[in-house]
Amino acid sequence: MDLNTELRQFRQQQQTRRVFLGRTAQGVGTFALASLLHSSLFAATKKPAAKDKWLGVVNPLHFPAKAKRVIWLTMAGGPSHLETWDYKPKLAKMHGEPMPESFTKGKQIAQLQGAKLNCFGPQLGFKKFGQNGQEFCELFEQMGIVADEMCLIRSMTTEAINHDPAHMFMNTGSQIAGRPSAGAWVTYGLGTEADDLPGFVVLTSLGKGGQNQPIAARQWSAGFLPSRFQGVQLRSKGDAVMYLGTPPGVTRDQQGDVVQAVNSLNKKYDAVVDDPEIATRIAQYEMAFQMQASVPELMDTSKEPQSVMDLYGCKPGDGSFASNCLLARRLAERGTRFIQLYHKDWDHHGGVKDGVTLKAAEIDRACMALITDLKQRGMLKDTIIVWAGEFGRTPMSQGGSGRDHHNAGFTIWLAGGGIKGGISYGATDELGYSAVENIVNVHDLHATILKLLGIDHGRLSVKFQGLDVKLSGVEGAKPIQGILA
Numbered sequence: 001m002d003l004n005t006e007l008r009q010f011r012q013q014q015q016t017r018r019v020f021l022g023r024t025a026q027g028v029g030t031f032a033l034a035s036l037l038h039s040s041l042f043a044a045t046k047k048p049a050a051k052d053k054w055l056g057v058v059n060p061l062h063f064p065a066k067a068k069r070v071i072w073l074t075m076a077g078g079p080s081h082l083e084t085w086d087y088k089p090k091l092a093k094m095h096g097e098p099m100p101e102s103f104t105k106g107k108q109i110a111q112l113q114g115a116k117l118n119c120f121g122p123q124l125g126f127k128k129f130g131q132n133g134q135e136f137c138e139l140f141e142q143m144g145i146v147a148d149e150m151c152l153i154r155s156m157t158t159e160a161i162n163h164d165p166a167h168m169f170m171n172t173g174s175q176i177a178g179r180p181s182a183g184a185w186v187t188y189g190l191g192t193e194a195d196d197l198p199g200f201v202v203l204t205s206l207g208k209g210g211q212n213q214p215i216a217a218r219q220w221s222a223g224f225l226p227s228r229f230q231g232v233q234l235r236s237k238g239d240a241v242m243y244l245g246t247p248p249g250v251t252r253d254q255q256g257d258v259v260q261a262v263n264s265l266n267k268k269y270d271a272v273v274d275d276p277e278i279a280t281r282i283a284q285y286e287m288a289f290q291m292q293a294s295v296p297e298l299m300d301t302s303k304e305p306q307s308v309m310d311l312y313g314c315k316p317g318d319g320s321f322a323s324n325c326l327l328a329r330r331l332a333e334r335g336t337r338f339i340q341l342y343h344k345d346w347d348h349h350g351g352v353k354d355g356v357t358l359k360a361a362e363i364d365r366a367c368m369a370l371i372t373d374l375k376q377r378g379m380l381k382d383t384i385i386v387w388a389g390e391f392g393r394t395p396m397s398q399g400g401s402g403r404d405h406h407n408a409g410f411t412i413w414l415a416g417g418g419i420k421g422g423i424s425y426g427a428t429d430e431l432g433y434s435a436v437e438n439i440v441n442v443h444d445l446h447a448t449i450l451k452l453l454g455i456d457h458g459r460l461s462v463k464f465q466g467l468d469v470k471l472s473g474v475e476g477a478k479p480i481q482g483i484l485a
Contacts, residue, residue, distance in 0.1 A: 178223050
């Protein structure tokens with residue numbers, strides 16, 4: 001054996017010893033942690049598939065899938081169900097009267113705690129749309145065109161009553177920060193069909209209301225899953241991803257050589273330390289290199305037919321919710337598995353009438369266009385669209401013209417892949433305070449989405465801190481059978 005070979009083996013032994021000692025010094029250590037984690041997590045991350053494309057741990061699927069992908073439209077701030085989807089004539093009649101104590105006594109109230117509670121009637125008109133007579137706000141004329149594709153869940157509930165934990169709960173099934181988001185779970189479970197784009201993409205828009213509440217990146221975190229499953233935020237104006245462009249004076253071939261060299265070193269290092277995050281690093285270097293070509297083409301909507309731009313009501317690169325809906329369709333076409341849009345400024349503690357009027361103008365045509373466009377392309381049948389805030393608003397007034405946060409009953413809607421269209425499911429009481437019929441919680445919603453994607457929510461779990469952690473929680477979630485086609 002020559003000297004170079006002996007030195008190389010010695011360095012590898014030393015590296016392995018340092019890694020072992022370093023890791024076992026960290027509490028339970030990685031080797032103890034490996035015994036706690038679900039075996040499929042390491043099995044899948046240890047040896048990535050060809051070209052590092054993730055194929056998912058649910059392979060084969062648990063059920064025949066009705067859908068391949070999810071587009072989740074998040075109305076950040078908490079839309080008022082009482083001005084949008086859930087008309088309450090009794091509340092209108094009681095406008096200005098004291099709220100009956102029987103509805104509110106002992107209940108969780110956010111900023112109205114201790115205040116005088118008066119009924120606040122619906123501030124906007126409602127009408128019926130579609131062949132099935134779906135009743136919702138008259139401002140949603142464009143969505144009325146596709147009402148027979150929409151399933152309104154009027155009995156939604158959640159546990160959280162303030163914005164950030166409510167977003168966490170809606171996204172991850174837990175108010176505890178650090179849990180994987182729904183998009184991370186779905187891409188971990190199913191992989192992605194895209195070769196040159198992330199499997200989970202996030203887009204944000206603000207609109208004209210100006211309430212720019214921050215949306216933290218932990219909302220699309222991978223939590224304790226390998227970081228390759230976290231959402232990638234694409235900016236809809238300017239550079240879609242910071243520092244994605246090739247540096248001046250460097251050709252794409254030269255950069256490809258650098259990526260190949262770096263990944264070669266990472267693979268050698270991974271062979272020594274066997275760390276899932278190294279596998280993630282290898283995959284993400286390659287993905288970033290591919291995205292340098294794919295993302296500019298994705299974001300350039302100038303070549304879309306004018307008829308499509310008119311359908312959505314947007315201009316190329318204007319950063320609007322409508323533009324993001326068009327980008328969501330383009331991402332879905334290219335194989336992205338989970339696409340989440342955040343449209344801000346729904347937090348109407350005051351001026352709920354004007355606020356919802358403004359928001360309706362920003363989203364109405366775009367939501368209709370997304371459903372219509374997907375249907376025309378034969379994609380709606382295998383795409384789940386979810387429209388939801390993090391909670392609803394109170395039937396009591398706040399400041400005379402607004403509504404407080406509310407978690408006991410509100411409305412979301414779904415369309416597409418395996419969902420019955422043209423129906424309303426569940427109901428709130430006569431004043432719109434509590435869900436009273438076919439009550440749905442966030443865990444049920446997650447279980448339903450996973451089922452439509454071919455996943456048994458009870459079997460998609462990872463051992464973490466001694467628990468079998470699931471997106472759908474451990475409280476006995478059930479898919480919402482009444483909304484499945």
